[in-house]
Amino acid sequence: MPLPRFRPATRDDAEAINALMAAAEVVDRTGEHYSVADVLEELDNPMIDLSHDWVVVEADGRLVAHAQLTPRAPYDGSLKVEIGGTVHPDHRGHGLGSQLVPAMIDRAHDYVRERGADLQPVIAATAPADNTDLADIFERHGMHPHRWNFQMVCDLSRVEGSSDGLPDGYHVSTWDGVDQDEMRLAHNEAFADHPGFVPWSQELWAQWVGETRNSRPALSLVARDHDGRVAAYVQTSEFDAFFEATGVREAYVNKVGTLPDHRRRGLAGALLHVAVRSYRDAGYGRASLDVDSENPTGALGLYESIGFVAEQRWTSYLMRD
Numbered sequence: 001m002p003l004p005r006f007r008p009a010t011r012d013d014a015e016a017i018n019a020l021m022a023a024a025e026v027v028d029r030t031g032e033h034y035s036v037a038d039v040l041e042e043l044d045n046p047m048i049d050l051s052h053d054w055v056v057v058e059a060d061g062r063l064v065a066h067a068q069l070t071p072r073a074p075y076d077g078s079l080k081v082e083i084g085g086t087v088h089p090d091h092r093g094h095g096l097g098s099q100l101v102p103a104m105i106d107r108a109h110d111y112v113r114e115r116g117a118d119l120q121p122v123i124a125a126t127a128p129a130d131n132t133d134l135a136d137i138f139e140r141h142g143m144h145p146h147r148w149n150f151q152m153v154c155d156l157s158r159v160e161g162s163s164d165g166l167p168d169g170y171h172v173s174t175w176d177g178v179d180q181d182e183m184r185l186a187h188n189e190a191f192a193d194h195p196g197f198v199p200w201s202q203e204l205w206a207q208w209v210g211e212t213r214n215s216r217p218a219l220s221l222v223a224r225d226h227d228g229r230v231a232a233y234v235q236t237s238e239f240d241a242f243f244e245a246t247g248v249r250e251a252y253v254n255k256v257g258t259l260p261d262h263r264r265r266g267l268a269g270a271l272l273h274v275a276v277r278s279y280r281d282a283g284y285g286r287a288s289l290d291v292d293s294e295n296p297t298g299a300l301g302l303y304e305s306i307g308f309v310a311e312q313r314w315t316s317y318l319m320r321d
Contacts, residue, residue: 004096006103009054009066014039016063017056020088022245027089030128031151031288031312033241037213045207047071052107055085057096064091067100069108073201078120080198081108092133101137105319122320129313138317146318147196147292150300152308154287156251156280159307166223166270170231175220180210183222186230190257194292209254214239219251219278221271225262232258232267234275238284251279253289256299268299272306290314 009017018039025032043050048069057065067085083104087096105123112121125143127134138144166172175183181202188199200209209215219236235255242250253275258268279287289308291299 004057004059004064004091006055006057006099008051009043009056009068010050011040011043013056013063013066014043017066020063020066021086023088023090024086025245028086028128028131031242033239033245035239035241035244038239038241041213042068045070047203047207053111055100055103057087057100059091064088065096065100067104069104069111071111072198073204074115074119075198077118078122079112079115080122080124081111082124082126083108084125097134097137098140102141105141105143120320122318124319125317126314127317129315135315135317141319143317143319145315147316149290149292149314149316150310151312151314152289152291152303153311154276154306154308156276156284156286159276159280161277165274167265167267169226170223170267172221172223172271172274175215175217175222175235178217178222180205182230183233183235184209186233186259187255187257190233190259193260209235212237214252215254216251219275219282221275221278223262223267223271230259231262232271234268234271236275236279248285249283251275251282251284251287253287256289269302269306272302276306 014036018034018036021034043054048054048071054068055066056063065085065087067083070082070084072080083101085100085104087100108123109121112119123143125138126149127138129148184200184202184205191197192199214237216236216238221234222230223232225231233255234253237252237254238250239252242248253272256268256272276287287308289303291303293300
């Protein structure tokens with residue numbers, strides 16, 4: 001059997017990377033589905049250099065594994081870099097993951113050094129909590145469980161009635177025409193006291209929120225106070241590939257937040273009630289979201305009260321120098 005070939009990814013690999021991830025999802029059942037357009041969007045991330053930060057592996061004439069970096073912006077003397085990727089189910093158990101993980105950890109350290117000798121690297125990764133093989137690889141290379149997240153889903157066919165509306169003194173609108181930088185700054189303020197939070201830069205926000213093809217501004221909500229300032233928000237995304245794979249339209253609640261001066265007034269819950277009913281009325285079959293099990297605002301209980309149930313548990317791994 002010929003040895004696998006490791007090389008940098010290119011945009012021409014988008015279709016093969018997408019096929020690889022689809023094959024892995026059949027076995028791993030992560031519920032994550034991508035299209036070629038989604039992969040191209042990630043390959044075009046301006047914060048990475050494909051010649052160094054995204055690796056693919058070829059064997060037997062096809063792409064059988066890939067791994068990439070997803071960096072954040074420097075903050076408070078550190079720079080967080082997430083590593084991710086997958087190995088085709090037919091090629092697992094042959095050491096590819098054990099080669100890719102340390103290679104990407106090394107590249108993440110280099111990435112940080114290239115951006116400032118005084119920056120502290122924070123290397124992160126996530127995996128389904130039941131993936132013990134990947135957990136073993138991470139831990140062998142110095143990455144350890146740090147936090148746990150739940151993927152939660154809501155069956156929109158069981159959502160009844162209309163929303164009770166927002167508390168007095170607030171009004172709600174969609175994100176159509178919204179100032180994206182206003183929302184970025186509001187999100188950074190809302191999460192400033194959450195453990196491990198790294199503020200979003202303009203570049204990062206544009207890549208994953210403001211300019212992504214998956215964002216749905218008409219189904220995203222912002223609550224403002226009487227002075228017109230952002231008090232709370234829900235940002236919604238949709239992945240077309242999920243519908244293509246399952247036949248169900250899913251609204252993904254990408255972001256939910258309440259600014260500190262407006263907490264404990266039921267704003268987030270009220271907005272989510274409005275959101276799930278708008279999803280239902282727009283023809284979506286289900287909604288999903290991810291929540292940190294140790295979220296200090298008690299978000300897990302809030303989501304359960306609206307009708308979300310935990311479907312899968314993910315482990316976040318971390319390495320700090």
